Amino acid sequence: MREQILTFLEKNSKIDLKELAILLGSSEEIIANEVAQMEKEQVICGYHTLIDWEKTSSEKVTALIEVRVTPQRGQGFDSIAERIYNYPEVQSVYLISGGYDLLVILEGKSLRDVSSFVSDKLSTLDTVLSTATHFILKKYKDYGTILGKKSKDERMLVTL
């Protein structure tokens, strides 16, 4: 049941719990309790909106930054990750396998914003060995949703 609820909410967190109960063949009360419980357990960490910022007038720049760091004794990557994710302009921080250690997703108002973050804040951390910054030019698909594409029902009226 949990998995079914989550699958739904992940796609549409605005769904009415009463309707969700109907769809899953359950009762509103059970669903509401389950959701509340998952919020409490932080299985559900938040409800966000997927926005195609390109369609708005606001200027935004997103960068993916590959960061190589020196892990610290007794703490591994956790404390360095914490130092980075505490900056509000940092959207995501992932520990990555492969050629570098942390992937940092950063959102800024301009290229300058991002570059000053990298040069002033990120690179100056003692444990950071190197960074490589990639700017996102266009988002085609985000969180499983293809952006800007409206699908149309093209099915024809056949005999049956």
Add this chain to the structure above:
Amino acid sequence: MRNPLSKKVVTIQPSGIRKFFDIVSEMEDVISLGVGEPDFDTPWHIRDEGIYTLEKGRTFYTSNAGLKELRVEIANYLKRRCKIEYDPLHEILVTVGGSEGIDVALRAMLDPGDEVLIPEPCYVSYLPCVVLADGVPVTIELKEKNQFRLTKEELLEAITDKTKILVLPFPNNPTGGVMRRADLEAIAEVCIEKDIFVLSDEIYSELTYGEEHVSIASIPGMRERTLTINGFSKSYAMTGWRLGYICGPQEIVKQMTKIHQFAIMCAPTNSQYAAVEALRHGDEDIAMMREAYNQRRRYLMHAFQEMGLPCFEPFGAFYVFPCIKQFGMTSDEFATRLLEEEHVAVVPGNAFGECGEGFLRISYAYSLDNLRVAMERLGRFVGKLRKADPAG
């Protein structure tokens, strides 16, 4: 000039649904719940295989019965999902959709005057295909009180000494009805005793929402007298690829292959390669779509309950078949007014046989957003009818 037409063909009526939907295409803002095909696109990995096949230049014919690797995968699939074993070389014919299977089976098996039992309401092709094959269609009226299942008694009553084939269309279009194992065992007993063949159209076999589908050919004694039709259209959302198959005893498959060979040559090669990919890696896609259909099914059943529209709970396909007899009008009138007044298109039940009168076929191969609006409009319409005639 001489009459250019065959007497046989002009007696066949075109499907009544067509004219109804000609009106639909003229109107704006219509929500149609009339289409009987999945609203999902074919899963990308299957489409990708189709594209790859074209890139590789696999644009030749295949053998008449179909690609061998496809027939092997079909045999694996039927063993895995339907518990029937077929020899891929001699007992499986790949056809242009399940519908070709219906046609070749009847043409391969019927002599003039042979009777074919067709439970109604049902898909509209069986009856004309029987006529075209010089058989005599005999319809059996299924009852809502039996959840539109075929009972042993109904079957026995319809059998004569001319009866040769029973068409078994379950999970059913348009009712959504299914036959459980016990129901099929009762039917099987009669078929064996009366020496009747079964043409089992199982195109919706993957779309059941309770107990798993049971193939009648898997019941002891039935394999040798059953032709099983299935395909890719509904389960993998591959309607436009036109690909299905029919399986059964070698003796019949051999003759069907002959008809197929001369009339069709072979099913589309591109679709056959894509279907191999579907059978090998498509189980999860089916599960995902089935779950989505099931949710919509629950949504509609709940909506009908709220608006006081009686509907037996269907456990198969992607249709619901609510009863509108309380409003004292025909299915056709109801559907026409619903279309004109609320811009919702549904199919009148009588399009699937006279006994479908008093019912509507509503397809839930539509997004929830569509269904939500459609149910709001239907609810308003039903409320209006009740207000106009509180006794009704």
